Amino acid sequence: MLKPDDPNDASRGGVPIHLEGEDLPAPPLPGEKLVRRGPDEVIDALAADIVAESLRCVRRFGDFHLALSGGSTPQPLYERLMICPTYRSLPWQNTHLWIVDERCVPFDDQRSNFRMIRETIVEHSDIPPDQVHPIPATSPNADLEYEKTIRETLCWREKHEDRLDLVLLGMGPDGHTASLFPHTEALHETKRLVVFNEPKLEPMVRRVTMTYPLINNSRSIVVLVIGASKAATIQRLVSGRDTPDEMPIKGVRPMNGTLRWYLDAAACGL
Numbered sequence: 290m291l292k293p294d295d296p297n298d299a300s301r302g303g304v305p306i307h308l309e310g311e312d313l314p315a316p317p318l319p320g321e322k323l324v325r326r327g328p329d330e331v332i333d334a335l336a337a338d339i340v341a342e343s344l345r346c347v348r349r350f351g352d353f354h355l356a357l358s359g360g361s362t363p364q365p366l367y368e369r370l371m372i373c374p375t376y377r378s379l380p381w382q383n384t385h386l387w388i389v390d391e392r393c394v395p396f397d398d399q400r401s402n403f404r405m406i407r408e409t410i411v412e413h414s415d416i417p418p419d420q421v422h423p424i425p426a427t428s429p430n431a432d433l434e435y436e437k438t439i440r441e442t443l444c445w446r447e448k449h450e451d452r453l454d455l456v457l458l459g460m461g462p463d464g465h466t467a468s469l470f471p472h473t474e475a476l477h478e479t480k481r482l483v484v485f486n487e488p489k490l491e492p493m494v495r496r497v498t499m500t501y502p503l504i505n506n507s508r509s510i511v512v513l514v515i516g517a518s519k520a521a522t523i524q525r526l527v528s529g530r531d532t533p534d535e536m537p538i539k540g541v542r543p544m545n546g547t548l549r550w551y552l553d554a555a556a557c558g559l
């Protein structure tokens with residue numbers, strides 16, 4: 290499934306198109322960076338890039354595998370994708386929707402990531418129901434079941450392309466991403482694609498999360514970080530000596546794909 294990193298390999302995530310806008314100076318994070326003045330401009334640039342990537346993947350593979358995070362930051366992006374006519378060309382009919390991590394609560398619980406994604410995206414798109422893949426987080430075998438679904442769904446792709454096309458991540462104040470929290474067992478997983486993990490922040494419920502092996506093998510990883518409340522974490526990320534065990538976002542290192550940060554000025558401390 291894995292290949293060594295080769296920047297000239299055309300199977301890597303495509304070149305982003307972004308929308309017109311003023312690019313501000315970016316902090317020295319690994320990978321590509323896009324910094325725009327306010328949240329709206331960041332969201333527009335990311336929405337345009339997601340649509341472009343989805344069309345590219347559907348042209349090439351016949352489908353698009355998109356994994357979305359929960360939390361509060363991406364909700365306006367999901368709403369923009371559904372409401373704004375500019376982004377309605379996203380081919381939902383050919384898209385498979387995956388969830389990066391989930392809280393172990395029923396889908397109608399306020400804390401469920403899938404609940405938010407269902408209400409903002411699924412209920413407003415023509416995505417076929419069998420292409421929507423919530424994590425069955427209340428099942429005692431949720432991790433194994435989700436991993437099986439991922440493997441069985443992606444195995445139809447040609448070799449080396451049997452991977453997620455775009456994984457959207459957020460970042461918590463402690464540097465966690467997905468439900469990969471500092472000093473937790475899931476950070477040391479090298480084979481499994483999905484595991485249970487313990488929370489270190491609210492909501493303090495058990496989680497199910499995609500692991501580094503799955504995230505880092507995807508074609509394209511995008512990290513959306515917005516707001517002044519994240520500025521100290523970005524600062525710590527670029528200037529501190531933390532290990533991935535201390536700041537799990539540091540363990541996000543694509544093996545044969547791209548990593549792009551989408552940030553607003555406030556998150557960069559500008």
Ligand code: 6PG
Pocket residue numbers: 358359360361362363389390391392402458459460461465466467468
């Ligand atoms: C979750 C997420 C998590 C999130 C960060 C950032 O289930 O909470 O998947 O990794 O992306 O905690 O959350 P905010 O966007 O709410 O700051």
